Amino acid sequence: MAPREVISIPSFATTQLSLLDAELQSEMQETSSVLTNSTPTALFRAGLALPNLLLVSQRTGLGGKTVLELGPDPAVSSSADGDLPEHGLRAGDIVRVAEQPAGSAKKRETKALEDAGGRGVVTRVARNCVLVALDGEDEDAPGASGKRVWVVKLANDVTYKRMNLNMMKLQKMKSEEYSSFVRVLFGLTTPSPVEEISIPPDAWVDPSLNESQKDAIRFALGSREIALIHGPPGTGKTHTLIELILQMLKQNLRVLVCGPSNISVDNIVERLAPHKIPIVRLGHPARLLPSVLNHSLDVLTQTSEAAAIVKDVRKEMDSKQASIRKTKSGRERRAVYGELKELRKEFREREKKCVGTLVGQSKVVLATLHGGGGLQLKDEKFDVVIIDEASQALEAQCWVPLLWTRAEKLVLAGDHLQLPPTIKSSNSKSKPAKPKDISEDIIPGMTLETTLFDRLLSIHGPDIKRMLTTQYRMHEKIMRFPSDELYEGKLVAAEAVKERLLKDLEYSIEETEDTIEPLIFWDTQGGEFSEKSEEEDDAAKGKLMGESKSNEMEAVLVKKHVQSLVDAGVKPEDIAVVTPYNAQVTFICSYTCMWIFWIKGIQHINVAIEGRETAQPAGRAG
Numbered sequence: 001m002a003p004r005e006v007i008s009i010p011s012f013a014t015t016q017l018s019l020l021d022a023e024l025q026s027e028m029q030e031t032s033s034v035l036t037n038s039t040p041t042a043l044f045r046a047g048l049a050l051p052n053l054l055l056v057s058q059r060t061g062l063g064g065k066t067v068l069e070l071g072p073d074p075a076v077s078s079s080a081d082g083d084l085p086e087h088g089l090r091a092g093d094i095v096r097v098a099e100q101p102a103g104s105a106k107k108r109e110t111k112a113l114e115d116a117g118g119r120g121v122v123t124r125v126a127r128n129c130v131l132v133a134l135d136g137e138d139e140d141a142p143g144a145s146g147k148r149v150w151v152v153k154l155a156n157d158v159t160y161k162r163m164n165l166n167m168m169k170l171q172k173m174k175s176e177e178y179s180s181f182v183r184v185l186f187g188l189t190t191p192s193p194v195e196e197i198s199i200p201p202d203a204w205v206d207p208s209l210n211e212s213q214k215d216a217i218r219f220a221l222g223s224r225e226i227a228l229i230h231g232p233p234g235t236g237k238t239h240t241l242i243e244l245i246l247q248m249l250k251q252n253l254r255v256l257v258c259g260p261s262n263i264s265v266d267n268i269v270e271r272l273a274p275h276k277i278p279i280v281r282l283g284h285p286a287r288l289l290p291s292v293l294n295h296s297l298d299v300l301t302q303t304s305e306a307a308a309i310v311k312d313v314r315k316e317m318d319s320k321q322a323s324i325r326k327t328k329s330g331r332e333r334r335a336v337y338g339e340l341k342e343l344r345k346e347f348r349e350r351e352k353k354c355v356g357t358l359v360g361q362s363k364v365v366l367a368t369l370h371g372g373g374g375l376q377l378k379d380e381k382f383d384v385v386i387i388d389e390a391s392q393a394l395e396a397q398c399w400v401p402l403l404w405t406r407a408e409k410l411v412l413a414g415d416h417l418q419l420p421p422t423i424k425s426s427n428s429k430s431k432p433a434k435p436k437d438i439s440e441d442i443i444p445g446m447t448l449e450t451t452l453f454d455r456l457l458s459i460h461g462p463d464i465k466r467m468l469t470t471q472y473r474m475h476e477k478i479m480r481f482p483s484d485e486l487y488e489g490k491l492v493a494a495e496a497v498k499e500r501l502l503k504d505l506e507y508s509i510e511e512t513e514d515t516i517e518p519l520i521f522w523d524t525q526g527g528e529f530s531e532k533s534e535e536e537d538d539a540a541k542g543k544l545m546g547e548s549k550s551n552e553m554e555a556v557l558v559k560k561h562v563q564s565l566v567d568a569g570v571k572p573e574d575i576a577v578v579t580p581y582n583a584q585v586t587f588i589c590s591y592t593c594m595w596i597f598w599i600k601g602i603q604h605i606n607v608a609i610e611g612r613e614t615a616q617p618a619g620r621a622g
């Protein structure tokens with residue numbers, strides 16, 4: 001077993017608080033510098049603002065919040081169908097809604113917008129409207145006067161507030177308050193011996209699970225405090241978690257399942273749903289996949305039996321909201337606001353009751369790590385907390401559900417050998433100043449890139465983890481390199497993919513040198529393949545991009561290769577191009593989009609390419 005590395009819990013929390021502060025400052029600085037240095041038009045082009053909107057309606061949303069529906073102003077819209085232009089707003093974005101400055105506004109006027117109008121959260125984005133739930137309660141809604149408004153994205157500090165709150169709780173905890181679970185998580189105690197679990201062949205819900213998956217499940221069931229499931233790419237980590245949850249239900253355990261992103265959680269909800277078990281998904285419906293909405297707590301609070309008590313008040317609030325817009329006299333408006341305030345209070349009380357009933361009845365509750373710190377879960381008791389994609393979450397994020405609910409055991413699933421969460425403060429050139437009150441309590445060398453998964457492995461060694469070893473995605477030759485370099489050669493390719501080639505796809509594909517080989521290298525050394533740094537170009541184009549790299553000749557090569565694949569019959573939608581740099585994404589997009597448009601004559605093409613600008617730590621897979 002690796003040497004145990006014990007750290008003091010208050011020092012850990014203090015260090016995390018300082019690192020989180022630096023990270024938030026970095027994010028804030030970035031947003032603020034963009035807002036200050038850009039014109040409204042540049043902000044729109046950069047996907048940070050949406051102008052030319054009118055208030056379409058105003059109604060009561062969750063928690064009694066005022067929700068604004070904003071649509072395009074037909075007087076200036078270029079769309080005949082009333083659609084919004086392409087924009088970068090997404091559900092969950094923190095935004096400011098304010099009266100719009102003139103198109104010719106100077107940068108300084110954009111800066112003034114930081115404090116104008118109302119702040120809120122985008123709750124829904126549709127083709128023809130954007131919905132924003134306002135934070136404040138009593139002010140006049142921006143746009144209520146009929147004036148044109150715009151929506152500007154702000155830095156999101158909400159998640160930081162929650163992480164900080166929990167880190168402060170940990171910082172102040174007295175040692176006699178540490179549960180045995182917390183003590184294990186900090187290496188003050190070793191984990192209890194793992195109980196032998198035997199599951200008869202007919203008790204597996206999915207009998208096709210492979211041996212490493214079954215072993216990981218038995219291990220996670222038999223562990224008392226912690227269990228790590230290490231799932232390299234395509235090894236069925238989520239598949240395994242589904243069976244684990246179902247086996248835990250058979251043991252009558254109550255489980256909270258979390259992930260760092262909505263998509264990671266929805267992925268599990270989608271796969272659990274067919275098993276018809278009582279599950280509830282926390283989180284705003286606007287941020288959830290449509291296929292999981294039936295399990296959303298917010299939808300259930302409107303449709304379930306428990307929801308009836310909330311309906312009447314909501315109706316009354318909506319009609320009051322509508323009446324405000326028609327009322328011209330200030331006195332009357334103030335009176336309606338007063339009544340709304342009372343109704344909102346009543347609404348919240350009833351909603352709380354309804355939510356309490358629904359959550360209390362669910363054996364499996366699913367939420368993002370941030371959502372795991374929501375009011376609905378305060379002090380709820382869970383036998384197990386499972387965190388999926390744990391290697392992509394900040395450790396402080398993982399502590400949100402652990403400290404907020406009463407958790408007794410933790411199962412982490414992830415791959416610590418893939419990229420850690422993206423951190424801005426560690427590679428930002430303009431590093432924020434360290435807080436003044438830095439004390440000797442700071443643990444040297446600790447960074448936000450060290451995840452809970454990493455830390456637990458370094459404290460307790462590999463005995464607390466089980467690795468999934470059969471992968472179901474890659475041809476054996478593609479798998480060989482990551483397997484040998486990162487996973488000690490332990491990966492095995494499943495029969496179905498072991499020798500799978502492009503030419504064997506279920507539709508007709510010509511046998512060419514590109515379709516009979518699973519892995520091809522193009523050597524660009526020595527040619528005219530010079531690399532450019534995006535910053536040089538930025539100033540000229542006024543683009544809002546950080547430092548990035550591009551190589552035009554390599555983009556041409558990618559285009560050529562994609563072309564030969566399509567010529568051989570591979571469908572464009574079956575081809576993905578991946579690059580680590582945003583600037584290169586832009587190049588490749590411009591080449592390949594134009595080209596596909598040309599050969600297929602199609603109107604729309606979905607390009608699903610993501611760029612990532614982090615330097616890759618040694619020993620991690622990208």
Ligand SMILES: Nc1ncnc2c1ncn2[C@@H]1O[C@H](COP(=O)(O)OP(=O)(O)OP(=O)(O)O)[C@@H](O)[C@H]1O
Pocket residue numbers: 208209210213231232233234235236237238239240472473
């Ligand atoms: N025992 C199994 N038998 C057959 N197919 C399996 C098995 N386990 C997983 N798969 C298949 O392997 C693929 C990957 O599974 P899954 O998405 O659960 O993996 P993952 O490790 O969570 O993936 P990621 O690499 O995205 O983290 C899926 O298509 C799944 O159906």
